[in-house]
Amino acid sequence: MKLKDFYQLAITAGIKNDMRPAEEISSRLQVEKEKYNKLSDEEKEAFDLDAFFNPYADSRILTGNPEIEVKHLLAGIDIEVGEVLLAHVLNKEQPKKFDLILAHHPAGRALAQLYQVMGLQVDLFIQSGVTPSLAEQLMENRMGEVERRFLPLNHNRTVDVARLLNLPMICLHTVADNCVTRYLTDIFTRKAPARLKEVLSILKEIPEYRKSSLNAVPPRILNGSEESRAGRIYVDMTGGTEGPKDIFDRQVAAGVSSLVGMHFSEEALKKCKAAKLNVIVAGHIASDTLGLNLLLDQIETAAGEGLEVTGISGFERIKHV
Numbered sequence: 001m002k003l004k005d006f007y008q009l010a011i012t013a014g015i016k017n018d019m020r021p022a023e024e025i026s027s028r029l030q031v032e033k034e035k036y037n038k039l040s041d042e043e044k045e046a047f048d049l050d051a052f053f054n055p056y057a058d059s060r061i062l063t064g065n066p067e068i069e070v071k072h073l074l075a076g077i078d079i080e081v082g083e084v085l086l087a088h089v090l091n092k093e094q095p096k097k098f099d100l101i102l103a104h105h106p107a108g109r110a111l112a113q114l115y116q117v118m119g120l121q122v123d124l125f126i127q128s129g130v131t132p133s134l135a136e137q138l139m140e141n142r143m144g145e146v147e148r149r150f151l152p153l154n155h156n157r158t159v160d161v162a163r164l165l166n167l168p169m170i171c172l173h174t175v176a177d178n179c180v181t182r183y184l185t186d187i188f189t190r191k192a193p194a195r196l197k198e199v200l201s202i203l204k205e206i207p208e209y210r211k212s213s214l215n216a217v218p219p220r221i222l223n224g225s226e227e228s229r230a231g232r233i234y235v236d237m238t239g240g241t242e243g244p245k246d247i248f249d250r251q252v253a254a255g256v257s258s259l260v261g262m263h264f265s266e267e268a269l270k271k272c273k274a275a276k277l278n279v280i281v282a283g284h285i286a287s288d289t290l291g292l293n294l295l296l297d298q299i300e301t302a303a304g305e306g307l308e309v310t311g312i313s314g315f316e317r318i319k320h321v
């Protein structure tokens with residue numbers, strides 16, 4: 001398939017697995033079009049036109065001709081200069097060359113825009129029962145923190161190397177995170193685990209978490225005990241990066257008993273403990289790997305053709321279909 005088709009299928013899968021209603025996503029895309037129409041010609045030049053159809057600012061084609069044919073991917077969770085150089089070296093040594101470098105974590109423009117995706121969390125907090133005004137105001141502050149933190153970064157460092165070596169590169173972040181969030185939410189809803197030990201057992205049945213456990217990084221309880229009642233479970237694995245740390249007591253008040261997430265900062269964990277919220281960390285790289293695998297499964301199914309994927313940087317291709 002062509003790179004542009006691969007990209008479009010990824011965005012379609014991300015939208016399909018988004019926990020928000022389809023009409024909410026369509027409304028936000030329409031807002032972007034209206035915003036563009038009000039800009040001056042100078043402002044339009046800097047506008048990201050992908051926002052017309054792609055609601056995830058952290059998932060973009062970073063470099064390369066969208067018309068190229070894509071068959072063999074080098075895919076990793078973090079792709080930096082070293083991985084790009086390795087792809088270049090391997091392309092000189094092996095008969096089957098990499099058509100595309102696929103990163104999960106964003107780089108380039110997608111990294112600079114990461115904070116924009118965090119608005120997704122507002123809708124998820126509201127769905128869990130948090131008051132809209134509170135969710136919006138807390139997230140507004142947090143988005144500002146993340147935007148300022150990323151401002152001084154050298155966003156294009158890796159992308160520049162890929163471009164100079166003529167290696168197409170794409171990053172698919174929230175679209176993959178949506179897949180793992182939907183997948184785990186559906187599993188917990190269907191199996192309804194009563195205790196935290198049952199939540200752990202469910203996670204360890206999934207190949208990505210089982211393999212991570214063998215590498216000394218198993219899903220684990222950070223607050224609560226194996227015999228703690230799971231209650232209502234909130235899967236916290238999408239929306240760019242960690243959300244506001246003052247949201248947890250509000251989630252408890254709304255009826256959430258347990259959080260299952262990729263990672264929790266020490267400050268966030270302290271807030272969870274103060275709110276008496278059960279916390280299970282599933283594992284960052286394992287969760288990202290699961291999300292990317294689910295996304296690739298859906299792309300291949302929709303395209304009606306398979307891709308040859310070589311894993312690197314923490315990623316291993318495991319098919320779930």
